[in-house]
Amino acid sequence: MRHQDLEEMRAIPFFQNVDPGQVEAMLRGAFLQRFPAHVELIHTGEPADFLHIIVEGTVELFSGHRDRETTLGLSGPGETFILAAVLFDRPYLQSARALVASRILMVPADAVRSAFTADAGFARSVAANLAEAYRGVVKELKNQKLRSGLERLANWLLTHDAANGSRGQFDLPFDKKVLAARLGMAPEVLSRSFAALGAYHVVVQGPSVLLKDVDALRKLAQPCATIDGTTL
Amino acid sequence: MRHQDLEEMRAIPFFQNVDPGQVEAMLRGAFLQRFPAHVELIHTGEPADFLHIIVEGTVELFSGHRDRETTLGLSGPGETFILAAVLFDRPYLQSARALVASRILMVPADAVRSAFTADAGFARSVAANLAEAYRGVVKELKNQKLRSGLERLANWLLTHDAANGSRGQFDLPFDKKVLAARLGMAPEVLSRSFAALGAYHVVVQGPSVLLKDVDALRKLAQPCATIDGTTL
DNA sequence: AGGCTTGCTTGACTATTGTCAAGCGCGACA
């Protein structure tokens, strides 16, 4: 790894409040890998050999069973994945693929485990990360079980708009079929859901989305702090 | 708390490998509460004031939204709940109710947080607990999204049978409507699903379940290590 | 025993979501 890259890696939030010696030890055996889009990074069921930290790009977490496949989440820069598996040397529960060309920091599992054993600061950092991840999945499970597809879409639109300056107008950050997977529905259903949101003055033209009546949409979506996180 | 109870509390797995001084500090402000069946212990959205550890009994974790309600999981002795919320002083994402009369150890949130800050052993114990909890929810999410109701029931039966000596015969540990909630289906659907499993030689008489052809059931269920945990 | 509640089942219907197939529109590229 280049010196400049090392600097960047040390600044990752996950490594703050961790003994610098332990951080160096983890970075020493680590790879900063570039992956092209659509490449599979890890596969469900395999043993956990590296902790992955996204430096740049977007990663889709998914899993399949029989002939079905489902997207469990999307992660971006600064986020780690499969930390829980790495820590206790368990098989991955999820697969991951790069959605766009991405840079991933891969830290060998045993380096993570020894830092976890040796340094209290790192143990706390790990716990914080796992707590956030846990709450994220619980929210996703609630989103999935307590809402219809249309409601999930409406809430996603509101959340995404809020994260982009609440201008009531934005471009979809990825293909609609990725959004469909993210929301847990077939692409055809997403199409129909967008059409149904016409009644709430949502105008979709290709990747561009216009929310012309946020209040009406909010009334349909009924966003909720214990599912969507931030108060909308 | 009585001396004998204190002994019992110190033996909780969650407190192993933790500085005894910190354990005492946590137990000092803790309550060992008895709750009758059906009582709500915590409520979604409220601030996290106590870490709950189940000493005896069964607790249902659930949450509602609008007029819907869903069960997110069932927990038994030795398990903690809402640890993630307590640790970082966030509102509960789930509600909890006692399914049967239960004894719960309630540790004040600030005592948990100071032990977490002060003791590396406890921080690691917390991380381990959160990692398990995280993996549990991920499995639940996959179970929910990748399987039909009938498949979830078939897998539950196999898992439960395996946990009870694989005798192909057991009594349901709770009411069928609780099982229905656990599996994420309406009670009526559970009834029909049991009826449908007749074709796989599953015989249900009130609370008693007889699996007369485990192989056929397994072929339907297709249990999987990355959803069901143990290899069946 | 009579009457009540509660848990469960069953039937009929509806809602939601997935699947298959066809077709449209736009950009890539020869």
Place this chain on the structure above:
DNA sequence: TGTCGCGCTTGACAATAGTCAAGCAAGCCT
């Protein structure tokens, strides 16, 4: 400038699950 492929949409249909209502059976309490 065609035409090929891909992403998306639409229609028709099927599968899955929820809802409402009626009814049954076991336990409980006078």
